[in-house]
Amino acid sequence: MTKFLVTFCSIILIGLATSPVAAHKLSIFATTDGKTITGYAYSAGGNRITEHPIRIESTEGKTLATLTTDKQGNFQYLPTATIDHKFILETTDGHAAQFTIKADEIQGNFTASSFPMPSPKITNDNIKNTAATTPPPQNPALITQVQHLREDIQALRDQTRLRDIIGGIGYLIGIAGIAFYFLGTTKNHPDKTNNTGNPDN
Amino acid sequence: MHISEGILSAPVLLTTGAACLAATGIGLARLDYERVPRVGMLASAFFIATLISVPVGVVGVHLLLNGLLGLLLGWAAFPAILAALFLQAILFGHGALTTLGANTISMALPAVICYYTLSHRIASATTSRQVFRLGFVSGVLAMLLSLIIISIFLLLSGKEYRVAVALVASFHLPLALVEGFVTGAATSFLYKTRPELLKAPMNSLRQKDTP
Numbered sequence: 001m002t003k004f005l006v007t008f009c010s011i012i013l014i015g016l017a018t019s020p021v022a023a024h025k026l027s028i029f030a031t032t033d034g035k036t037i038t039g040y041a042y043s044a045g046g047n048r049i050t051e052h053p054i055r056i057e058s059t060e061g062k063t064l065a066t067l068t069t070d071k072q073g074n075f076q077y078l079p080t081a082t083i084d085h086k087f088i089l090e091t092t093d094g095h096a097a098q099f100t101i102k103a104d105e106i107q108g109n110f111t112a113s114s115f116p117m118p119s120p121k122i123t124n125d126n127i128k129n130t131a132a133t134t135p136p137p138q139n140p141a142l143i144t145q146v147q148h149l150r151e152d153i154q155a156l157r158d159q160t161r162l163r164d165i166i167g168g169i170g171y172l173i174g175i176a177g178i179a180f181y182f183l184g185t186t187k188n189h190p191d192k193t194n195n196t197g198n199p200d201n
Numbered sequence: 202m203h204i205s206e207g208i209l210s211a212p213v214l215l216t217t218g219a220a221c222l223a224a225t226g227i228g229l230a231r232l233d234y235e236r237v238p239r240v241g242m243l244a245s246a247f248f249i250a251t252l253i254s255v256p257v258g259v260v261g262v263h264l265l266l267n268g269l270l271g272l273l274l275g276w277a278a279f280p281a282i283l284a285a286l287f288l289q290a291i292l293f294g295h296g297a298l299t300t301l302g303a304n305t306i307s308m309a310l311p312a313v314i315c316y317y318t319l320s321h322r323i324a325s326a327t328t329s330r331q332v333f334r335l336g337f338v339s340g341v342l343a344m345l346l347s348l349i350i351i352s353i354f355l356l357l358s359g360k361e362y363r364v365a366v367a368l369v370a371s372f373h374l375p376l377a378l379v380e381g382f383v384t385g386a387a388t389s390f391l392y393k394t395r396p397e398l399l400k401a402p403m404n405s406l407r408q409k410d411t412p
Binding site: 025026043047088090095096097164165167168169171172173175176177179180183184 | 203204205206207208229232233234237238240241242244245248249252261284285288289292293294295
């Protein structure tokens with residue numbers, strides 16, 4: 001049994017070590033520059049999901065729009081309300097992915113007023129509140145950097161780390177060990193049926 | 202092949218959850234003290250094998266090894282696969298916790314079916330070539346049954362997947378052949394080195410195949 005498992009596990013681990021271990025997962029990534037939401041859909045190993053429908057829902061579950069990813073897996077959407085937008089992709093074999101763009105990232109000027117940011121009167125009382133609620137300045141370079149940062153965070157989350165694999169295996173062997181212990185104290189234990197008179201049992 | 206969150210309808214989730222619990226109970230009840238380490242190690246092998254995803258089709262396909270698990274574990278494949286899938290959902294986000302029941306049934310039920318149809322024949326096989334052939338059949342059968350069960354769950358949840366089900370099957374057919382080869386190789390290797398593992402995967406309530 002050990003020989004078999006050693007060869008088996010070493011084959012698997014060699015396979016893991018040589019190829020990028022993909023998480024067999026579907027993912028959507030989206031960012032916004034305040035006006036338009038752009039994003040892309042991808043799967044294990046970075047392959048883009050091309051020409052596939054994506055549904056956009058509000059938090060109440062109402063469908064806002066349906067998009068289709070283009071040949072590079074990208075999509076674009078112009079929000080019409082300052083609400084949370086949930087992008088959902090469902091494939092035909094039961095996989096799904098979603099990504100939410102929060103309402104506070106969308107600088108909507110959907111009212112008659114054409115000023116992008118409301119500027120309340122700054123007094124000593126509400127200076128702190130203003131700082132917290134004023135949207136960040138429209139600096140394109142900064143926006144691009146933040147988008148790249150978020151992509152990096154998403155990529156980190158997607159990674160199937162070796163330590164997670166080892167952790168999972170550890171858990172399985174641990175559970176087996178606990179089961180081993182408990183079954184050893186029940187009537188399934190071979191010694192129990194023999195009445196050897198062992199004081200420990 | 203792990204079904205994700207929000208795809209299956211509530212009745213399907215509840216039924217599969219209950220059925221999975223019942224089947225795991227059966228698997229645990231028939232688990233023998235001496236066979237527990239084997240269950241743990243095969244669950245680990247299943248855990249690793251389903252992680253390696255080949256980018257074919259939309260998301261990617263992966264080996265299941267449930268044919269092998271069925272032959273070696275019998276009903277104990279249910280707790281083994283349930284534990285492995287639970288950890289995958291928690292650690293990697295493959296599949297969701299709500300669909301654990303459905304995912305476990307889709308992978309472990311074919312394992313048990315392979316056990317009931319093929320393990321007696323393997324136990325009475327005389328050459329390693331025969332064992333390889335039976336292992337191959339077990340691998341292919343287990344993969345195809347898993348596909349069928351997943352398609353049934355999707356269709357029962359009201360999804361319009363008729364055309365897509367055919368597409369999914371076409372990606373997985375070559376994979377089923379690979380699975381067959383891997384299972385066949387593993388079983389014939391075991392036949393040559395530790396044949397007693399193939400003889401009696403677990404306690405039988407009939408006491409017929411306990412060593």
